[in-house]
Amino acid sequence: MTIIQMEVFLKVVETKSFTKAGDILGLTQSAVSHAISNLEAALGFQLIVRNRLGASVTPNGEMIIPYIRNILQQIQLMKLEAEAITGLQKGKITIGTFESVTIKWLPHILRRFNQQFPHIEVELLEGSYEEIVQWLQTGTVDVGFILQQDKIIVDFYPLKDDRLKLLLPSNHALNRHQNISIKQLTSDPFIMPSKGCDEHVRKLFKNQNVLPNTKFVIKDVHSIFAMIQGGLGISILPEMTLPGHLDQICTKHISDDVYRTIGIAAPDFKQLSPAAEKFLELTKFWISSEAVS
Template sequence: MTIIQMEILLKVVETGNFTKAGEELGLSQSAVSHAISNLESELGFALIRRNRTGVSMTPNGKEIIAYMRTMLNILEQMKQKAADIQGMQTGTIRVGSFPSVSIKWMPFILKKFHHEYPSIQVEIREGGYEQIEEWISGGFVDLGFLPFTTKKLPFDMSLLQKDRLVLLLPVHHALSQIKIPNLEQIAKEPFIMPKKGCDVQIRKMFKEKKLKPNVLLEIGDDHAIVAMVQAGLGVSILPEMTLPNAIENIHATYIGEETYRTIGIAASTFATLSPAAQKFLDLTETWIKGQAQ
């Protein structure tokens, strides 16, 4: 069993495709297939299933790949530590991010990070909150940006910044004449509910006031929600960071109840972060603090 065989297997699982895995690793499809076959022969059982839609892990493969991922992560940490001892700053960091962080924070964080650590490569994987949780748990990313929730997660998390929730109204809506609308007023309006994001927090806000929002639509894409409000179909509530700098035909205002989502950066454990990942964490925390001043 070789390191390259394990790296090939992980890439096949990540991409779900032999050809894509080969392209990313600079190998032919036959070389990828040959490496997987040799690995399966050595272990004595199948690791992946091949089907028309791609590949999937066998139950035995799921157990084994966790050990392989741990071994490769430790190897990467060892390489980075050795480079650190020699005064070199190298390595690769994998970071999970969701869209509003990718747009509002990541360009500035990456620019500063690449300036200070030009030899450290950063790989960004963008997804939803649940995907990022799975990536952290499975070792697919070293660090991941996530909103803090009351749900107990098996991660270490550093809280970074509060992101206030904002009420979006069609530009000539009656509530736009009220300086700070309250939830009782909002609950009477057709409401466009975000999905798989801050919807849990929004529903909790209404529930605490013993109110039920008049949900007209449930939409997963923030840009689509903005478009629905612009068209006059209803009102909505979104985190401030998700909004573009300028929005036409929308009146955005805070609501009477100051409510926030808190964004943090998480890892399975901060204690075993690689030197490169620790540098990214430290720089991110410092940059966020600088923005707040």
């Protein structure tokens, strides 16, 4: 069996089509069929079934996929290591990220990374917290910024505790208070964020045995800002999601502290490519430097 046969197999599994796999890899449909047939012959069983709906992987093929992915990953690691040894410092890293990290951290981290390693290509994939975890599990990204979870199935390194802040209209009566408790918020119309941090917001209310007076559930933080500015309710958001200045909105500390912990994760820190390892090291250094400054 050859590397190209394994690459063709994974691409057919991904696209569910011999034609699409060939287009992506620059191969004819005949070459794709030939590669799959030779791989099946080498393994001794059928990997792909073709029907009117396309191409689907067999149960035996499903069992082989993790091994083939691991082989191709090890080959890529070997190539990158060889390049590092010869001093070329070439490589590619794919990073999973979410909006607040993309805005607040990555411009600074990537500027330094590109200065130190100008020949390493960086690709960013932005998604939800759940999508990034899935990308890590499937190997779509090399590293990803995610939130700490109770049951985490990837390697995780905590970077920052991001405090939740209360957002009030500028004319709200509670603005004259320094610290505000959750129990003081139960009567106001509440705008619940729905982009992942709602779990932490709900935890705040649950810990005090009270329910928020939820009137709106909104995903986009800019829409939440607009609703608060319009006097339609109050909300709680992580500090990192907030811009430097908000018109007609006051941010307040909540006495019942709750944080979300942002970190960087990988399927296995011991198996990182040289490029991903350099990015991880620089990210840790930049975050620690920011904490001190």
